[in-house]
Amino acid sequence: xxxxxxxxxxxxxxxxxxxxxLFSARGYNIESLTVAPTDEPTLSRMTxxxxxxxxxxxxxxxxxxxxxxxxxxxxLSEGEHIEREMMLxxxxxxxxxxxxxxxxxxxxxxxxxxxxxxSFVVELTGASKKLDAFIKAVxxxxxxxxxxxxxxxxxxxxKGLTV
Amino acid sequence: MRSASVDQSQTDQQPxxxxxxxxxxxxxxxxxxxxxxxxxxxxxxxxxxxxxxxAVLHIYDALFKRGDAIKHILVRHEQGATHxxxxxxRATGKVGVCLVTSGPGATNAVTGxxxxxxxxxxxxxxxxxxxxxxxxxxxxxxxxxxGITRPCVKHNFLVKRVEDLALTIKKAFYxxxxxxxxxxxxxxxxxxxxxxxxxxxxxxxAVHMRSYSPALRGHHGQIKKAVEKxxxxxxxxIYTGGGxxxxxxxxxxxxxxxxxxxxxxxTLMGLGAYPMTDKLFLGMLGMHGTYEANxxxxxxxxxxxxxxxxxxxxxxxxxxxxxxxxIIHVDVDPSSISxxxxxxxxxxxxxxxxxxxxxxxxxxxxxxxxxDALAAWWQQIDAWKGIDCLRYDRTSQVIKPxxxxxxxxxxxxxxxxxxxxxxxxxxFAAQFYPFDKPRRWINSGGLGTMGxxxxxxxxxQLAYPDAPVACISGEASILMCIQEMATCxxxxxxxxxxxxxxxxxxxxxxxxxxxxxxxxxxxxxxALPDFVQLAESFGHVGMRVEQxxxxxxxxxxxxxxxxxFVFLDxxxxxxxxxxxxxxxxxxxxxxxxxxTMSERELA
Ligand SMILES: Cc1ncc(C[n+]2csc(CCOP(=O)(O)OP(=O)(O)O)c2C)c(N)n1
Ligand SMILES: [Mg+2]
Numbered sequence: 001x002x003x004x005x006x007x008x009x010x011x012x013x014x015x016x017x018x019x020x021x022l023f024s025a026r027g028y029n030i031e032s033l034t035v036a037p038t039d040e041p042t043l044s045r046m047t048x049x050x051x052x053x054x055x056x057x058x059x060x061x062x063x064x065x066x067x068x069x070x071x072x073x074x075x076l077s078e079g080e081h082i083e084r085e086m087m088l089x090x091x092x093x094x095x096x097x098x099x100x101x102x103x104x105x106x107x108x109x110x111x112x113x114x115x116x117x118x119s120f121v122v123e124l125t126g127a128s129k130k131l132d133a134f135i136k137a138v139x140x141x142x143x144x145x146x147x148x149x150x151x152x153x154x155x156x157x158x159k160g161l162t163v
Numbered sequence: 164m165r166s167a168s169v170d171q172s173q174t175d176q177q178p179x180x181x182x183x184x185x186x187x188x189x190x191x192x193x194x195x196x197x198x199x200x201x202x203x204x205x206x207x208x209x210x211x212x213x214x215x216x217x218a219v220l221h222i223y224d225a226l227f228k229r230g231d232a233i234k235h236i237l238v239r240h241e242q243g244a245t246h247x248x249x250x251x252x253r254a255t256g257k258v259g260v261c262l263v264t265s266g267p268g269a270t271n272a273v274t275g276x277x278x279x280x281x282x283x284x285x286x287x288x289x290x291x292x293x294x295x296x297x298x299x300x301x302x303x304x305x306x307x308x309x310g311i312t313r314p315c316v317k318h319n320f321l322v323k324r325v326e327d328l329a330l331t332i333k334k335a336f337y338x339x340x341x342x343x344x345x346x347x348x349x350x351x352x353x354x355x356x357x358x359x360x361x362x363x364x365x366x367x368x369a370v371h372m373r374s375y376s377p378a379l380r381g382h383h384g385q386i387k388k389a390v391e392k393x394x395x396x397x398x399x400x401i402y403t404g405g406g407x408x409x410x411x412x413x414x415x416x417x418x419x420x421x422x423x424x425x426x427x428x429x430t431l432m433g434l435g436a437y438p439m440t441d442k443l444f445l446g447m448l449g450m451h452g453t454y455e456a457n458x459x460x461x462x463x464x465x466x467x468x469x470x471x472x473x474x475x476x477x478x479x480x481x482x483x484x485x486x487x488x489x490i491i492h493v494d495v496d497p498s499s500i501s502x503x504x505x506x507x508x509x510x511x512x513x514x515x516x517x518x519x520x521x522x523x524x525x526x527x528x529x530x531x532x533x534x535d536a537l538a539a540w541w542q543q544i545d546a547w548k549g550i551d552c553l554r555y556d557r558t559s560q561v562i563k564p565x566x567x568x569x570x571x572x573x574x575x576x577x578x579x580x581x582x583x584x585x586x587x588x589x590x591f592a593a594q595f596y597p598f599d600k601p602r603r604w605i606n607s608g609g610l611g612t613m614g615x616x617x618x619x620x621x622x623x624q625l626a627y628p629d630a631p632v633a634c635i636s637g638e639a640s641i642l643m644c645i646q647e648m649a650t651c652x653x654x655x656x657x658x659x660x661x662x663x664x665x666x667x668x669x670x671x672x673x674x675x676x677x678x679x680x681x682x683x684x685x686x687x688x689x690a691l692p693d694f695v696q697l698a699e700s701f702g703h704v705g706m707r708v709e710q711x712x713x714x715x716x717x718x719x720x721x722x723x724x725x726x727x728f729v730f731l732d733x734x735x736x737x738x739x740x741x742x743x744x745x746x747x748x749x750x751x752x753x754x755x756x757x758x759t760m761s762e763r764e765l766a
Contacts (some may be wrong), residue, residue: 018313025314062498068318071374086383163373
């Protein structure tokens with residue numbers, strides 16, 4: 001099963017390599033990893049998407065918690081949560097294809113943020129699945145470039161992941 | 164991405180508490196080098212095992228000036244420094260400390276750091292680093308020490324500012340020695356130790372880390388549940404590991420075992436935590452464990468695992484592991500629980516406190532186990548014991564390695580600190596030298612590091628100068644850190660090396676005999692030195708024994724030389740194998756027994 005792990009991590013240069021190293025050393029799966037500072041300058045927020053059976057994911061969480069740099073960890077998949085990923089996708093948009101592409105952009109509530117005679121850059125935000133669906137919907141031959149941020153997420157309700 | 168730097172103002176919510184003294188006394192001004200040494204002194208460190216080099220010269224200079232307060236042991240290879248610090252830590256329970264230079268000094272230390280990591284030994288390794296302005300420029304003797312050691316330490320630090328030094332060292336000792344212990348590397352760039360830059364020094368009395376809080380007590384409900392299950396068991400087995408030794412829980416373990424009257428077995432790492440001569444002790448379990456211990460594991464209905472981590476050398480094939488048992492597991496490290504084997508009652512906490520709580524619950528309940536079931540279980544176990552799985556040919560005209568270990572036991576009355584290298588001799592020692600106290604059996608179990616034995620013995624002997632300390636080794640292993648004989652000479656360490664010289668990498672030869680149709684690919688150790696002369700050339704006493712009937716007197720003679728390092732080269736049967744043996748991929752009930760035993764005897 002796919003899990004979204006959200007972590008507060010000491011904002012130190014070694015933290016990211018410790019976490020990435022853990023996944024490669026122990027052979028765990030990693031689908032995406034995003035990291036950025038938070039409102040609290042000493043902490044980074046990291047969102048990591050992984051998959052595996054329950055036992056493996058349990059081990060992954062224990063091993064992450066064991067790292068000295070990991071301050072807090074939450075498995076968002078265990079409760080109600082919101083997942084968002086952002087994608088920038090460059091499409092070949094010559095005359096005959098433009099209408100079709102604009103219709104797709106409309107359906108997915110995406111935005112065209114750059115236009116030339118021959119191309120669009122489309123911005124799309126949503127759960128990772130929605131981004132996958134958009135990529136599938138666009139004729140493959142029209143895709144020039146796909147840039148995805150990796151998933152981020154937050155739990156629903158009043159409780160927050162804080163120290 | 165290089166490393167973790169520690170910035171106290173950033174990582175800690177609270178300022179460090181003051182070590183001592185009235186707040187109005189101005190703290191002394193010290194350089195980074197002086198701070199490094201003073202912090203070790205304030206931490207109560209007795210010995211630093213090290214080797215100098217460019218990046219640590221400022222620190223060595225500071226050390227030179229404080230030789231009164233802290234002892235430096237000059238090894239002959241940085242691997243030796245790490246193993247010696249490790250041996251010291253295993254024998255005493257205190258943190259072992261090393262000091263090595265950057266680049267090759269640090270890489271030479273890696274084997275010893277990994278050895279300590281796999282056996283959870285508390286160690287602080289200080290490595291010099293090139294000056295901060297040239298980090299990342301492939302400077303002379305630069306390696307990314309923090310990057311290289313990251314996967315084999317409990318934690319590591321790169322100290323970028325002298326202001327962070329004292330707190331980082333405090334954190335290193337705290338992390339190394341608390342929770343599940345382990346090695347911590349502190350990488351210090353040379354400019355951070357600059358003798359011309361002096362800052363006020365205060366060693367923090369305590370440290371708080373928001374991201375690190377090891378468990379201090381086990382969950383009471385879980386402990387109660389575990390005790391209930393233990394009392395209800397019909398065929399219980401207590402299986403203990405190195406965690407009992409590391410957690411100083413021998414007394415509590417013995418009290419629990421005796422209160423219940425249950426059979427107990429131990430991993431290689433846990434030997435001595437419960438007296439091995441006691442009748443409730445079934446011997447070691449696992450790949451070279453006893454028949455009775457492994458069979459009891461296979462048949463048990465309630466496995467009580469304490470400070471053990473279900474290592475593959477212990478479990479054999481997981482699918483066959485304890486097929487009938489409910490499993491209780493006590494461990495301070497949550498990630499050890501249900502890692503390879505699913506357990507039913509996990510208890511996360513320090514072994515000593517959990518066992519104390521278990522004893523209290525047991526007393527409170529005032530119940531005893533089902534005595535009829537227990538008697539029947541012991542009857543079964545005694546039948547397994549009757550197989551005498553450790554038998555060997557006692558009439559042999561060549562010295563059998565088992566006989567050598569038994570003789571060692573006899574000569575030393577079981578009162579020995581025994582370090583070991585890796586191979587058959589290690590297994591024979593574990594099988595034939597019953598330790599009755601913890602921290603007496605010192606070996607590299609997790610990493611299986613050849614070369615560990617001799618330097619580890621140095622650390623033990625320094626910790627206990629008047630105690631008998633021996634290193635059991637093989638002619639292949641001993642050569643891996645043989646240079647430390649010079650260190651032993653320099654510090655007058657009266658270690659006894661008991662070399663079980665079979666002329667082969669015996670353990671490798673055994674596997675080749677069993678699994679590669681006796682194709683002995685490079686397991687024959689050709690061109691061996693004359694160990695007697697070798698020892699003598701280092702200024703020690705060398706002796707050789709080839710006859711079984713001369714062994715005891717030779718050993719007595721060696722141990723009688725209480726102030727001399729003696730190297731005893733014991734020529735043993737080159738064809739002997741370690742039995743019983745569970746081949747890889749087999750279960751506990753599928754042991755190979757000594758070839759002298761027929762199938763009929765087993766039935
Ligand atoms: C550094 C290292 N290299 C290789 C090995 C693999 N290995 C395990 S036991 C062994 C042979 C040890 O031979 P010896 O020291 O003579 O001991 P014996 O088995 O003969 O008692 C080897 C090569 C190891 N454990 N450690
Ligand atoms: Mg040998």
